[in-house]
Amino acid sequence: MKRKREYDEDDVRVRATRSSRPRTRTRPTHSDAVTGFVVAVDRGRYTCVVAGDRKGETFEVTAMRARELGRKSVVVGDEVALVGDVSGDVGSLARIVRIEERRSVLRRTADDDENTAEGRIERVVVANADQLVIVSALADPPPREGFIDRCLVAAYAADIEPLLCLTKADLGGPEQVVSYYSELDLDYVLCRPDSDLAELRERLSGRVSVLVGHSGVGKSTLVNRLIPGTGRAVGVVSAIGKGRHTSTSAVALRLPDRKESWIIDTPGVRSFGLALVSSDDLLHGFPDLVEGTVDCPPNCEHTGGECVLDAWVGQGRADARRLASFRRLLASRAGDADPGQTST
Structure with missing residues (x-):
């Protein structure tokens, strides 16, 4: 008869449980x-x-987001803290562990329809920009003042x-465009x-x-002239007056x-949604109209009726x-x- 084997402690594996590992709320400072x-x-x-x-010397480092950033997005223009392999060697990969406080954030939504999920999605275009250069052609394609107005609202906001x-x-x-913005001192x-x-x-x-600018207005051509050798793709304008998208992603170029001068070239866009911009910020994008609203009735929506802006315009102001x-x-x-969003 075969003898039954006896087991001892060497035959038993103890799997560590979550509770057996030390836990702490202390986060690394990454000093x-x-x-x-x-x-x-x-x-x-x-x-x-x-x-x-x-x-004066700089070099490029490829990095990924660290888990501790959570859902925070990292965009072009961000100043970040990097740890890990920051040598910049081929195949090296650092980690972004912190996003420094942003001086400015340029945002847009896909469109203005707040009743759709897409319209409520806010996209951060770039961070820490000092200046928004709105590129518009004077012909082929013609200037679209509606798009420029949207960009101005976003800039002021x-x-x-x-x-x-x-x-x-x-x-x-430039006479038509310049006269349109003559009261703004733009x-x-x-x-x-x-x-x-x-x-x-x-x-x-x-x-x-x-x-920023519609496709086909010459934005990539400007970048290539400002920074020779950049090689940003240049497209042509279609027969219906709309440019083809040539830039596919935002990139900062020195x-x-x-x-320390940087230009951030963004993909050509055909809409600049302002669904998440407040009504006050929207009005402040039209500083030539602000003074005219002083005598408006309380909670005036400025869409007509008793709105004083009609009289303000009628007086030539x-x-x-x-x-x-x-x-x-x-x-x-x-x-x-809004017919002005894409074709004005």
């Missing part, structure tokens, strides 16, 4: 983290520029200084194919500037002036086109279509 500037985002990988040991950059000045004059520059872009370079110097654009934006936030 040894290095600071990086996010210049590109691609499928969960973040390209960050880090200062080197020598003055984010406390970012706007600059209007009018391209293809060899094909048309700075603008004209760009021609044969110009040296000296004025634009001066406006960009020492700043982080984000370029200007060759050694003054504001451009009727500006009031019409403001009311189109108000209507679009209520769910009505």
Whole structure:
């Protein structure tokens, strides 16, 4: 008869339970983290520029988000704290453990319809921009003041200084656009194919500037001229006057002036939704109309009726086109279509 085996403690494996591991609420401070500037985002990988040991030298580090960031998004323009392999060598991967406080945040939604899930999704375009450069062609395609108005509202809401950059000045004059914004004291520059872009370079110097504009307005062409060798894709305008999307992702590029000047080239967009912008911020995007609302009835929605803005325009104190654009934006936030969003 076979003898039954006897077991001892060497035959028993004890699996550690969760409660057996020490737990602490203390989070690492990452005091040894290095600071990086996010210049590109691609499928969960973040390209960050880090200062080197020598003055003025920088190198790029590829990083991923650390789990402790939770659901916080990392966008181009963010200043972040990096730990791990920050050598920048091929195949190295650092971790982003902290997002520094943002000086400014430029946001937009896909559209203005607050009754759809898509319309309520807020997209952070870039962080820490000092200047919003709104690129608009004077012809081919023609200027769309409705889109420019939306960009101005977003800039004022984010406390970012706007600059209007009018391209293809060899094909048309700026008078119509300039007169439309005459009451705003809005700075603008004209760009021609044969110009040296000296004025634009001066406006960009020492700043982080984000370029936005419809596809086909010459935004990528400007970037390639400002930073030779960049190779941003350049497209053409279709027969119906709409450009094809050439840039596919936002990227920050350093200007060759050694003054920490950056331009952030964004993908061409055909809408700049303002569903999450408050009515007050929307009005502040039209500073030429603000004074006219002082005598409006309490809780005036500025859509007509007893609104004083009609009389304000009738007295010649504001451009009727500006009031019409403001009311189109108000209507679009209520769910009505806004013809100025994509084609004005």
